[in-house]
Amino acid sequence: MDLFRRLFTQSQAKPDELISKTIEPEPFEEQKATEATTVPIPAVNAVEEKDESEIAYADGATRPLPPETVITTSNMHLTFGQSTDVGMVRSNNQDAAFSFFSTSRNADQRPDFGLFIVADGMGGHHDGEKASAATAHIVAAQVTSSVYLPMLTGENDADRIPITEALVSAVQKANADIIARIPDGGTTLTATAIIGDLAYVVHVGDSRIYLITKDGIEQITRDHSLVQRLIELDQLKPEEAAHHPQRNVLYRALGQSESLEIDALTRRLPPNSRLLLCSDGLWNVVEEKDMLGIVIAHDDPQEACDKLVALANTNGGTDNITAILLYIPSS
């Protein structure tokens, strides 16, 4: 192989090179069990996926593409939908939803950026809706200024604070604000910042994020509820939880105490996967298999969101319903 060419050309790779460029552990590493054990088996899967998309690129339209990719064009980016409704029983909507997405094309090559937030407020006298609204706005403002703007200007690229840390401190700020200004209000908060194909998630309470891939639907957040805790400790069966008298008891929410523990996690989003953020008004009445069915069946995320909310209402609409749905592009 022409080493010189490989090393000194920019990666404007030719098709044959792309195909040969699978990520394989170095043979040496395999022998040396010390590191071989740390290369988990599913790597094969990831490599396959990567291959597929690369081959699709390399030989153009010679083979049928998966249906999702047909509708997107070469300048592919994330698309999203957002829908919220008061439901059939409550008189006001205490949920808050926020969506923001930016994509650009230029020589600087900044990755796409998105910020999506669901907050489910609680407390009487409009305190709940005030708490969720304040939380959504404070988190959005903080993350925009601490993560998004520096990304645009490219300043101090090397010493930015870690993104989940920025998200966590935004949530802390919202919590402090609610305690000070809306002492009788509280709210859940589930938010994700998308940078490139990485999802940075912060989460408090029982709103949820589901990751939907060709393999199915997976809840990637963990409810901070009494019943969920009992389930995790094998003290309650999941099927008992749905009708438990205390299924609405949360052990963690914004507005509860100055010291708030916040879940944070980072997930790589596979090509063509979908991310659903929702309040308990959706997941309490719509089963996961129905969510999956609706999301898979729609090419337009907004249509899918509307359908999800409509189904929640059909199933009783006992609570406020919010859904935000992100469609991740194929590469």
Next chain:
Amino acid sequence: MPETQKFAGGSGDSSSDNSLQANSVVHRRYKILGILGQGGMGAVYQARDLNFPDVHKLVAIKEMLNPATDPAIHNSTLKLFQREANILATLNHPAIPKIFDFFDQNERFYLVMELIVGSDLEELINKTKELPVDKVIDWAIELCDVLEYLHTSQSKPIIFRDLKPSNIMIDNFGKVRLIDFGIAKIFDSDVRRHTMIGTEGYCAPEQYKGNVTTLSDIYGLGATLHHVLTRKDPRLEPPFSFGERPIREFNTNVPERFVEAIERALSLEPDKRFNSASEMKADLERLRYQPQVAFGAVAEVNDGTNFFDGLDADGAIQPKWKYPTEDEIRASASIYKEMVFVASYDTNVYGVNLADGEFAWKYATHGGIAASPIVDESNRLVLFGSEDKTFYALDCRNGRISWSYTTQDKIRSTARIAPDVDAVFFGSDDGHLHALNVLNGRFLWKHDMGDPIRSRPFIFNDLVIVGAESGEMVALELSGNRKWGFRARRSLTSSPYVDTIEGICYVGSTDGYMYALDASSGYSSWRFRTNGPIISSPVVHEGLLYFGSADGYLYAINAQTSREKWKFQTEKAILSSPVVHNGAVYFGGIDEYFYCVDIQTGKERWKFKTNGAITSTACIANDVILIGSLDKTLYALPLVG
């Protein structure tokens, strides 16, 4: 109801307008003097009993609202109240306040009882910084005693159900008094329609399934003691998470045996707790009244068995062979086929037979060797840099030199090969990352980082990722072009590690943090703080990240959330990098031990003592673990779980 349940729906607020006014006389007998406390169902008043005109006899009157509007329910509630009050009135125990009278008036129920002068335990927690542990043990014994009484003295056990600091008073004699009997529960409707925040915090898990037994009170006692000793309010923590807050982490004054008793009381499964309050009482009495000497003796016996266990373990782990060198072994060995390659600070690289540790060949450089030799299998080369500034490629079969390449300063960075482009990368103290053709050592390019590079580069997705002593980390394309940069606050001596599935790069810094970065963009997603510099390179296995810190701990943290799963304490700093193999993690310490720790539990499986600090990483192949020590020796240990 705890105040943390801010948003309880249903039951109406106890509107203060209906509460009893000071100086009013109720039931033609009790003159209200003031409010002692506010409970969930109404107030508790201090009153004077006018039946004793000549003395100032004070009582406490507990008020309970009857929220039922339906007359039938109202009546049955009244019946229940009367029955319960009658039971309470017959109780006779020093820790239970006497019940004098009960009546109802204006839709409210009143219980007249002995006034306790003192303060409840919740107040006491709030007012003090720490309570003497001996005192707490005394209270625990008294609480066990009253629980034993409640559970056994009547034909049917009386279950308290709601043991927590605010329901326990300490009177002016320092004695425990139980207030707030289950009687209030008659009125407590469990209809909770709206989401609310905060849990009871002290209730046993089975109580949420309606299975209340006497053992639930044992759990409540354990929860109360845990709160009193750790000062961590369980209502602000995830329910049933006491196990995640080991008592001694918050309060080192608590004797181990008291901790054990509390932990047992807090078992999630009722049958793992004490069988009864009296059993717990006996246990606590033993530890309270055992003379200090006996305490020591017990500890000594325990130490003794540990000591012998240790010996057994040490005895079991006998090296298959040892290979002595002339100076410290600072770097890791590597294996190819039947050969082991090990570098020593004595300036030599040795080829040793894997089977028996017999010498095969050696190659002498002109400086100490601190970097690990690596093997290029396809070209059968052993590659390493030396402090003589030179990078060497030897034939692995005979140790003869194939080529060499000289940099401007010492080389301490272990090299990395990109096999599909036949390139080898390594850093030098001359501040450059060097890229050479692995076949002939021809210079390809070098990248100037300004400060010495001692970490080992990682290759991921056609990016070479490496950190420098300046704290700067870069990702270079295979052509040498800079793709992204990142800066830690101090040096990056620890080598970056990329989880190739998730595409996340992890690197430790001497600033004490472990960082997680997106390997393709360099954006950092989180950092995790330890209490010492991190030199040890991380490794990911099944979603967990393992690394050591100079604070003496080996950490296992969730790679996605950066949450700690466990940490394992050694005597001194850990500089060596962990290796995960077959359910165990292996690493060496500056304390001269080589450890095997179970990755599920974070508990030691065995350890092996060398005669020097261990700074290098183990190399595991087939059935041997190779580990070098600063005692100049390479040990080949049998691979036992």
